[in-house]
Amino acid sequence: MLSRDDEARRYRVSTTVIPMTSRTRSNNPLLNLAVAVACGAAAMYFLDPASGRRRRAYVRDKAAASRHGVLDYANTQAKRATDRARGAIAGLRADWLAGDADDVVLAERVRAALGHLVGRARDVDVSVSHGHVRLSGQVDEAERHAIVDGIAAVHGVKAVEDAMGARSEYKAPPGGPVH
16 A cells, blocks of 8 residues: 555656746736737627627638649649650650651651741751751841741751851832833
């Protein structure tokens, strides 16, 4: 049988005093009062016997809708990242498996790229021989460098020969037509 002191020691809980630091409490009594008033007002607002149930349900529904919105956004972003990764892998696989394209396919790739690079793609003639592309025709001087750089980036192009001339368009004299 245990004595009363032994029994008290058995159930005694050691208590340690945790000093309150500036993180756990504020030295500003006005701020403490404002926080207490705000907590009291929130409790009165949500625990009101007349409208508290409706207000709590409204906040609960808004929180659930926000959670669904965040989940939808996260799922959309994850799907977008997955699709981009799949696209990058497919592009790398296509580059790896494609090898060297024949001249006819390469000429079509160059024509397709020209449609994105120049205002009038039909003004540029394309000839391809063993991966070497020769561009001829008349283009604006401002488009010329972009065309050569864009065609050099086409898959399968080994070299680009620039034989294009500057387009000279007729411009009316500033005073108007002369008769």
